Amino acid sequence: MRAIVNTPATGGVAFAEVAEPLPADGEVLIEVKAVSVNRGEILNLPGSPEGWRPGWDVAGVVLESSNGFTAGQRVVALSLADGSWAERIAVPAEAVAALPDAVGFAEAATLPVAALTALRLVRESGTLLGRRVLVTGAAGGVGRILVQLASAAGAEVTAVARNAARAKGLNELGAAAVVTEIDAADGPFDAVYESVGGTSLASALNLVGPGGTVFSYGNSSGESTPVDFFQFFGGHEQAVLRHFVFVTGAQVGPDLAALARLVADGRLDVGVSFTKDWAHVEEALTAVRERTVAGKAVLTIG
Ligand SMILES: NC(=O)c1ccc[n+]([C@@H]2O[C@H](COP(=O)([O-])OP(=O)(O)OC[C@H]3O[C@@H](n4cnc5c(N)ncnc54)[C@H](OP(=O)(O)O)[C@@H]3O)[C@@H](O)[C@H]2O)c1
Incomplete structure (x- = not known):
């Protein structure tokens, strides 16, 4: 073959x-x-x-x-x-x-990689009802789906997309705010879904609120990020920087079935x-x- x-x-x-x-x-x-x-x-x-x-x-x-x-x-x-x-x-x-x-x-x-990653990131966040979340790389494959699932879970979503043309439609998908660079986002956030890495991850750590979580699930930029204990003082105390991979946990088949139902019902635009x-x-x-x-x-x- x-x-x-x-x-x-x-x-x-x-x-x-x-x-x-x-x-x-x-x-x-x-x-x-x-x-x-x-x-x-x-x-x-x-x-x-x-x-x-x-x-x-x-x-x-x-x-x-x-x-x-x-x-x-x-x-x-x-x-x-x-x-x-x-x-x-x-x-x-x-x-x-x-x-x-x-x-x-x-x-x-x-569904298998992009949507499953988004589903599991949202699920790992606990309840998002009334929470503020930030999605970097929001115009990308995972990002667009994350915006929808986090919004559907009750979060107020801010989306970061560098390019206005690619950002088109993010508001309709559930983003309350769309910004072209992360430093323009209005924090603090309870959860940040961060996949760009480098300076974007550094900014995410500045935008997470006390006890909030930055989910580091990718590094599209290929850049590294310095992280320092002292930077968490002044409004980011007890924040968590969490490494995330989508294969965490079992149940791939049932999760794919759940995502397919959302698409079939017109509740998820992939x-x-x-x-x-x-x-x-x-x-x-x-x-x-x-x-x-x-x-x-x-x-x-x-
Ligand atoms: N941990 C896991 O289990 C897991 C699972 C799936 C994917 N990932 C990772 O998550 C990231 C997103 O995956 P994806 O498939 O959604 O990728 P994608 O479709 O290529 O989306 C990447 C997004 O990041 C934005 N971006 C911002 N700065 C960038 C830069 N310097 N280089 C490239 N893109 C940049 C892109 O551009 P614009 O803002 O310009 O539109 C785009 O919206 C990737 O790093 C991927 O490896 C991880």
Whole structure:
């Protein structure tokens, strides 16, 4: 079958013939119909070996009935073992969920990484009812979904998006305020969802209120941040700087099912703004890398 493989020598990816997946006990064999491109996958490409196969998101159709899923069933799944940018993949059944008819494959492809990360960040925050939250990278794949889920949970959301065109629609999605740089945000905040790193993380630590939490869940800028004990005095006492990864906890399948229901009910807009056949993979990688898309870029297969 065909798959996209890493070619670090050329600084990109290529198509290659690879072995068919052989589902182990407890796995479901899926024909992949769509994947989305995550910044994390792009960040992993240069440091990974030649031939490494990227891809965490899976939206597709079950090929063989097994483990509670039936052949022909439309599903969404998370492949933590990478390799979903391929025609077929085998995924552990606990990371697979049935897809309602109302949810297209392109929308579904955004759920395993981007939407699951947003869901779990919000859940880890405890109650957000009446809380003030700040979302950096709010025009990005995770950010747009975070704005919606935090707002739906009752928070007053401030969104940071550097570019006015990409920030379009964030108010309608639930942001009470949209700013083009973090230092223009009106703190203090009970929770900050921070994924840019560098000076953005430094500013987040200046904007978190006493006992609040800065969730550091990414470093899109690639810059580091000095952190000092004394900077927490003067209004940030007992604040928490928390490292966050979305695979914390189990229950991937049920969480994907919950997210798919939100999309089906029209309560979650996953923000797909680029959808092309996977032959255009390099174009999608460039668009996400250089942030010329708002929200998510999706590749369709077959
Ligand atoms: N911890 C986890 O489990 C987890 C899970 C998923 C993603 N992540 C991380 O979370 C971050 C967001 O992921 P994503 O897939 O939503 O990425 P994305 O779609 O590329 O969004 C990144 C956002 O950050 C903004 N940004 C601000 N400064 C930036 C800079 N210097 N370089 C690049 N982007 C910058 C972008 O641009 P504009 O403001 O210009 O629009 C964009 O809105 C990434 O760092 C990713 O690796 C972590």
